[in-house]
Amino acid sequence: MDFPILWMKIAVVLVGLLATVPIMLFVERRGSALMQDRLGPNRIGPFGLLQAALDVVKFLFKEDRALRHTNQAYFTLAPWIAVVPAFMTFAVIPFASSMDWDGRHVSFQIANLDVGILYCFAIASLGVYGIIIAGWASNNKYSLMGSLRSSAQMISYELSMGLSVIGIILSFSSLKLGDIALGQGQAFFTVFGHTIPKWGVLIQPLGFILFLISVFAETNRLPFDLPEGESELVAGYHLEYGSMKFALFFMAEYINMAVASALVTTLFFGGWQMLPGFPYLHHVLFGSAEFQTQEIARVGFEALSFLSKIAFFMWLFVWVRWTIPRFRFDQLMHFGWKVMFPLSLLNVVLTAYLVMKGVL
Amino acid sequence: MLIKRKAPWWNVFYLIEVISGLLITMKHFLFKKTATLQFPEERREYSDRYRGLHYIKTVNNVENCTACMLCPTVCPAECIHIVAEERADKEKYPARFEIDLLRCCFCGMCEEACPKDAIKLSNIYEMAQVERIVLEKDVLLDQRGGK
Incomplete structure (x- = not known):
């Protein structure tokens, strides 16, 4: 284990995720x-760019009320349970391909777990416990309704979310997100001399749509924001929360969005695979440079591609x-x-058949 | 009662409708002009008939008002209070002329009733105050708008 580099990667990911919140x-x-x-x-x-900074200041200076009717221990714990898994999921997502630098092999991924995707889903579904505990500890009927809805929603959509990814796992025959991102660089077919890469969205269009919809439900964003439901539940599970405790829920929502976008990108849009035009740009700008500079530039372009893909999905949210x-x-x-679940099952069967026939 | 609406079969998946909705919002995001008025810098232009803050018209620094009491009589909100007195240059003039802005409903009937063209409603609509105010005569003599 190369600890300084690992810490640097963790720092980059943490700061990057924290920075998404004011930007979003x-x-x-x-x-x-x-x-x-x-x-x-x-x-x-x-352009009002400092508004977010001032909002943070406002959150910090607000009074953190200790409500007597709530269950204090759970009430304090809930925002943390919501926000920590949101950060943890990003650990397995690769944000650039690996490179050799100064005799070391540096992979741009905090942990290359063998169970990559499974880890993602395991940790991502922990986040809902924060919502459920918040709703229960608030001792408020609206909050409880919100968290009940949230848990029901999670159960129904996690199923199709998990099933929609099986197609991708079958096609790339790996659970490691690094392998999946790498596999999407292979040539799929060629049109007029242009090589179309084997991006997940091209080989799994149905799986992509199902996964995207499930991800919206998982992150509790509209059209699936029933746990919050301003019009009927006031604010749902975070109704009783204020100051930084509310800010933590807020952060959890946006970080979940970032992680979900990163996951969609990694599974279906080639992860760190360069956007069209970037390889050419890299060749023009750094083609004659030293090998080391070339490598660093390549990683930079890959990270930029990854970031712009994430940015697109954040914008889609x-x-x-x-x-x-x-x-x-x-x-x-x-x-x-009745719609998502059968379709995702169909997708699994279809993909399995195609993989068996050797098409994918 | 649950009303069953006939929808085409592809609506089960919502996707086409969702995409067309997304295009509509994107059209608004990119091309539509915003309706926002940047208030302190830009102000809305009102017509001259707008009924805003009151003033008493003066001619050669002498108020037109002769304290005839028609405006407090016609005022439906009973917000005008006049105390009439005599002065060397004027047989009858308002020694005190107060308008309670909190009671005033800006109906403009005082302006219509006035035979001397004295009480007027200006174009000024920014009347937010931190305390309950009654407009005194010296404030009302300020010629706002000059209608």
Whole structure:
């Protein structure tokens, strides 16, 4: 184990994830405003960029009330249970391919676990315990309703989420996210001399759609934000929370979004595989440079591709949120069990058949 | 009652509808002009008939008002209080002229009733105050808007 490098990677991932929260706060507010023909907060700093920073300051200075009717131990614990797994999931996601540097083999992934995807799902579903405990400890009927809905929703959508990924696992015959990202660099077919890579979305279009929808349900974002449900449950599970405790739930939501986007990117959009045009750019800019510089530039381009893919999916989360209204609860259950589940089973069977025939 | 609506079979998966919805929001995001008015810098233009903050019209620094008491009589909110007195240059003038802004409903009937063209409603609509105020005569003599 190369500990200094490992710590550096952990620091980069932690800081990067923490930085997404204010950025997404800004994007969400200004983006939603522009979609609704408003301007949004634009007074503090250029384009209102410092608004998020001031929101953080506000959260820090707010009083942290100790509510007498709540179960104090669980009430304090719940935000942590929500936020910590959100950070943990990112440990297995590769954000660039590995390179040799100074005689060392550096892989840009905190932990290359053999059970990569399974670890992701295991940890991601821990997050719902935070919501359930929050709803229970709040000793409030709205909160409890919110967390009950959340758990029901998790159970129904985690099923199709897990099944929709099996197609990808079958096609790349590995659970390691690093292998899956690497496998998506292979040539799939060629059109007019352009090689189309074997991205997950091309070999598993149905699996991608199912996974994306399940991920929306898993992160409790609209159209599946029933645990919050402002109109009928006031604020759902975080109704009784204030100050930094609420901020932790808020952070958990956005970090979950970031992790989910990273997962969608890694499984279906080639992970760190370079975007079209980047290999050419790399060749033009660093083609004549030393091997070491070339390698570092390659990793930089890969990380940039990964980041821009994540950014697109983060934007998709915001975009969908301000487009689609919330599902009714029975519609949600109907959709989860009668549409998503059979389709994901179909996808598994179809992929297994194609893999058996040697097509994929 | 649950009303069953006939929907095409592909609506089961919602996907086409969702994508068209996404395109609509993107159209608004990219192309539509925002309706926001940047308030302190930009202000909305109101017509001259807008009924805002009151003032008493003066001609050569003498108020038009002769304290005839028509406006407090017609006022439905009973927010105008006038105390009439005599002055060397004027047989009857308002020694005190108060308008209780909290009671005023800005109906403009005082303006209509006034035979001397004295009480007027200006275009000014920013009347937020930190305390309950009654407009005194010296405030009302400020010629706002000059209608």
